[in-house]
Amino acid sequence: MFNKIIKRANKKCGKLILSEDPTTNAQQFYEVVVKHASRSSTFNSEPPNLPPIAPSPPHQTVIESLPPLKEVPVSERSSLFLRKIQLCCLICDFSDTLKFIVEKEIKRQTLYELVDIIQNSSFQFTDFQEELIVMVSINIFRCLPPASHENTGSETIDPEEDDTYMDPSWSHLQLVYEILLRYIISPETDIKISKRYVDHVFVLKLLDLFDSEDQREREYLKTIVHRIYGKFMVHRPFIRKAINNIFYRFIFETQRHNGISELLEIMASIINGFALPMKEEHKLFLIRALIPLHKPKCVSTYHQNLSYCVVQFVEKDGRLADPVIKGLLKYWPVTNCQKEVLFLGELEEVLESTQPPEFVRCMVSLFRQIGRCLNSSHFQVAERALYLWNNEHIISLVAQNRNVILPIVFDALENNMNGHWNRAVHGLTANVRKMFLEMDAELFEECQQKYLEKEARATELEEKRELTWKQLEAVAAQAVVSDEMVLVN
Structure with missing residues (x-):
């Protein structure tokens, strides 16, 4: 209280x-x-x-x-x-x-x-x-007024907090x-x-107010700034630059701001109006601001609007798919499973707008990461990764490059079939496995043969390791007995 x-x-x-x-x-x-x-x-x-x-x-x-x-x-x-x-x-x-x-x-x-x-x-x-x-x-x-974390000492932002400031x-x-x-x-x-x-100072002060904890105020600010951007053409470059600076400060300094979602909503509308060919300034905004916005822990509070902005860039210029996908892989979460599910959803939306030439440039590193997601012990991550094969456009991209992709993900699919604890993941894996078999039976058999050989070598190596340990234990036990006999004598 x-x-x-x-x-x-x-x-x-x-x-x-x-x-x-x-x-x-x-x-x-x-x-x-x-x-x-x-x-x-x-x-x-x-x-x-x-x-x-x-x-x-x-x-x-x-x-x-x-x-x-x-x-x-x-x-x-x-x-x-x-x-x-x-x-x-x-x-x-x-x-x-x-x-x-x-x-x-x-x-x-x-x-x-x-x-x-x-x-x-x-x-x-x-x-x-x-x-x-x-x-x-x-x-x-x-x-x-002071932000809630300044009063409570909290280091994290809870998006589901009921105590909303009014x-x-x-x-x-x-x-x-x-x-x-x-x-x-x-x-x-x-x-x-x-x-x-x-003027510029007035607009800058409006943007500063986006850090208000009162969501009603941020909604009004969002509408007003959007209207100013639309009506005052002279202010447009300044507004974009000022919003960029807020993003930079949030990403690289504070990682605390209440209005990132609303600012991204404004930027989504602005991006929608970008003319083609796209200016270098706009591409730099994607690379330097939007992609690094995937890094903060609180990304879930604004991810929907962030994803929409990123996908719009790819839809406008398909050549941006490669840097976007590589950027997602750079900031891919390691221990945050819920964040990983969000990334997989965004990845699917980006791939829907990706053309074959851009897909080829990033498919190896992309499917190595997808393979790791397939083997995740968190069933939601594995399930979301398997859902990628429900997308017709992604299936067509995979089919065109199956000689490269299947060998990368085959081990993950087989490991799921042999030992994943979740029944739903097991069933989805079987469907994807069957899809690859129907896509190219010869390649599938070749990958399966290599997998079996690899497993046989791994089993043989494990047996040798166990035998070595047993021999070491026997030698150690014999040495202990010899020492005891010497002490008795």
Whole structure:
């Protein structure tokens, strides 16, 4: 319980926080200076042109409910819209649910109205793009609470953990994200103007938020970044590079990040739009980022999206099948059987898009590894490897190169037939063995003869070894008897 309390403790980073003293709130609000990275100047720290706030009684709230925009004259709507944005810049403290209940509800209702205004284009909000983005930045760009592993000391990530973190301020955050999303996709948004505010620094801060433990927040971020990538073409190279850097830091430094799966989902959509012939930059992303992403222990948490990205590369350019398969073999798990099952599934998807010339380049090392999987004592690994022969395309590739492949896997098949403990594996092995026999009976007999000769030599060698040990034991026993006789004499 103590860890949960720490985990949910929100850190404040220079935000406007409601205090018990309403006069302090007003002064704090007016003294804020927002620095935006895309502009050399900052917002004026002088109070905006709003009606002066008189000192309030101790229990009177500073945040007052503003009338709906549609209920005021057209001439007053611009100033009221700006006041609503400024009201939403106040950050409510959600560490205590019993404090500022009225203020929180007023802000929530105001945010909801802003969502409706932007969505329905009922007001020319584009005149206030800068103020809108500043309000969004103040609300979402914050210090994330400590990660769960920092509180518990855990070294591993449990994907099935039931204790999912839920940000207590989500009732406000969700609406702010909705405002940003509606702003990005609105036809009223002029790219030439908005790119001054939705700039590289803004996008980079959005990507940093993918490490949030709240999955709801990551889902919104995924949609927003994807929309920015689609609409702001000027940001595309930067977004790809920034995501690459997150992957590199995760792979080679931290091996901890909550948003790898969502980032891969964005990249899958980006890869789908790559034009052919593929740029060298994109191929390097596959080799340097996607393939090494198979290395971390927590790969199971994002493997589905990772596999989809890799397969898309092979589908777009079949020549990439060889480096992809060799990369999988490089990071093939040795002791993690569940991870090995995932690799076999991904391998099948890659082989479905692999053409014969690329298959020939990697088939020897590939089927040596498959042979080891066939003999795995973990029945799920052996079973998944045998299921490869249910794929018609893989069977055709194997049939074309049976002279090389059958001698590699024959021993593994025979060992399974003679001694695997699992009945299902035994049955699947018999089916694969029968398939090879029907494919090329002469080659099958030749491999079987070599296997029998090898087994005979192994048996003979074992017998010689046992005989040698018996002779050594006899000599040692005789020496002990001789020593005892000497001692007696």
